[in-house]
Amino acid sequence: HQHDFSVRGGGEKTRYNMSMGFFDEEGTTIGNNLKKLNLRSSLDYDLSRKLQFKTDIMFTRYDQDNTYDVEDYEFGSWKSLRSVAYRKMPNLSIYDRDTSNIHYGEYFTPLTTLQGSARDAYNPVAFANLGSQKRFKDNARALFSVRYFITPRLIFNSTVTLDIFDNKISKFLPYKAIGYYYSSDITNHAVNEFSKKSSIYTFNQLIYRPEIGRNHELVFLGQFDTEETQSRWYKTESSQSASPYLTQPVNDVHLTWFGSSFSKYRALGFFATGSYIYKDKYSLMVGAKYEGNSKFSKESRWGLFPTFSVFWRLSEEPGLKNLAFIDDLKLRFSWGQSGNSPAQNYLYFNTYEAGTSISYMDMQGVRPTGIELTSLQWETIDQINPGISFYGLKGRLNIEIDYYRKKTLNLYLQNSGIPEQTGFSSINRNDGEMENRGFEFLIDYTVVRKQDFQFNFNINVSRNENQVLRLPENYSLEYGNMLENGNYKISIVPGEPLGGFFGYQYAGVYLSDDDAIVRDENGDPVYGLNIDSPLTMIMGGPSGYVFVGGDAKYVDRNHDGKIDELDLVYLGDLNPDFMGGAGFRVQYRNIILNTFLFFKVGQKIINQTRMDTEKMYNYDNQSLATNWRWRREGDTTDIPRALFNDGYNWLGSDRFVEDGSYLRLKTISLSYLINPNLLQKLRIKEMRIYATGYNLFTWTNYSGQDPDVAPPSRPDVLPKDYSKTPPSIRLMFGANITF
Incomplete structure (x- = not known):
């Protein structure tokens, strides 16, 4: 359930807004619950015509229960x-x-x-009910700003923002949840993890608009901003406590691990722009940002990033100005550069680690963990963005089309190999290029606009393609042994998108022993020295597994009689071909219906749960699909035979790669505005009652529980679905009352 309450008001000089919200949801998996509290208070105060103050304070608390992670x-x-x-x-x-x-x-x-x-x-039921994981998270933000009109054309803005994030995770796994040895390091396993991050941002801006004539406008902007962030973290783990009620690692137990960290960084930025506008028809803006970050050494700490943009309002041209169906038509183009800093701090120092697990001659030791990297530089993103904006039909139609191309230069690479004589096998470095390109399309159209009836429709579609353009010669990112069951290969190479994976082409099942033979590109049998019988398909090398009837059949792309890495094909990636949203709004008198749908098209998902429940390789439970498996010669099916701990019936192939396209009804809301005449005696200005549904329907051909699989956070991780918990269906009823 969800409860929201807000109060706002004020007068000519003072305006205030206070709100509170509480959200409580029970998850779709045993032991999963979320409670969230939101508080917010803002105050705007005009001390005079020249001086204005603003404060905005927000606080959010999360209380989340999960099964033991x-x-x-x-x-x-x-x-x-x-x-x-x-x-x-x-x-x-x-x-x-x-x-x-x-x-x-x-x-x-x-x-x-x-x-x-x-x-x-x-036992998953015991694990879900007895294991626990509680997360408490507090987010607080305080913003203070001032605006001073030095003159009507010279304005000074200043803002100070303080962000604080506190996070605590407590985990406990009692021995009854798994029934394992008491001496095990996961018996009565307790974990406490604390992290805190605080940031201070300052923003100072000066805007000057000189008066240069009726048809001309100049705007100069100068800006100085700072950031200081520090983070603390520590974690303690223990096991083998005397009782399942002793759930904290601080008790007298076997301490299995502990660690802590502290980091801090600063960033400064100087930004200046100049804009010229002629008759509100032509515009040119040029600017640059000079940015410094403490994550770099002194030699590379500062970066300069220029930018410019132009627009042309075609609707003001004589040939288009008098067209009644055009309200505004504008062409836009921008180019600019921005910089990315590394995620880690202190990379330009030699770093060391100490701990109980590090020993030398039976004494606690210290070992190096990072090599000094003074040559790291800013990762530069070079972006162009042409676009067009159209408003027409007297405000009823809005169309936005944007194209972008982002080229990342000095690509920040982790784990780049170096000679191990240095004491390290890899370092972080700048080398390589990557490109993202795509478009965004938006249309918002009011089909009918009458006094008692309105109908509005909107849709937005976006597409993004990424491609690795260049990598250093000695940089290799390949994962996955394709001569073993269940694996897919990740190969990050120039010309291919990031996040793609490779595997075999599944061709069904060998119907008989005579069907498991080598064929050439024309489909004719291939014979060896023994011309009486054709060669038989094998896995890997000459002494590899020999395929027989009932085994999985894979495409031998080079017709050499072996299934190996030479037969791999590109199977796809988790990046969708298209994604977007659509909705409509219908209003009939006091009744309003709002909907919003979200869709993704073309993403590829490895259904790991389907692989695990169709492989028939071990004692795992299997799905109903295995009832149609191959049993005897002559059976026609696409499910191979059951083969315990042997064979290659579940190699990483397109058999388990599914189309994750879906359309989801994210929200649908029906509201009714009560007649104000009925509320006058209660001194209520406006009252609206509503009912809202969330995630009510999902249309998809994906066989897993939820097609909305998040992309991996690292390029060496496959887009696998291990029965992801689907979003919960929620219904909400409420009322908005204005006094």
């Missing part, structure tokens, strides 16, 4: 709770039972099963 080192591939629920053997009970086959409230968590140890194949 496992780390890679704890459970490996069994880290997604919903994926585990799919894969868990169906003949294993949720609850333990006595000799009378009656469960007595304890979860069934055996030390080992056919699927592996309790650490590798836990």
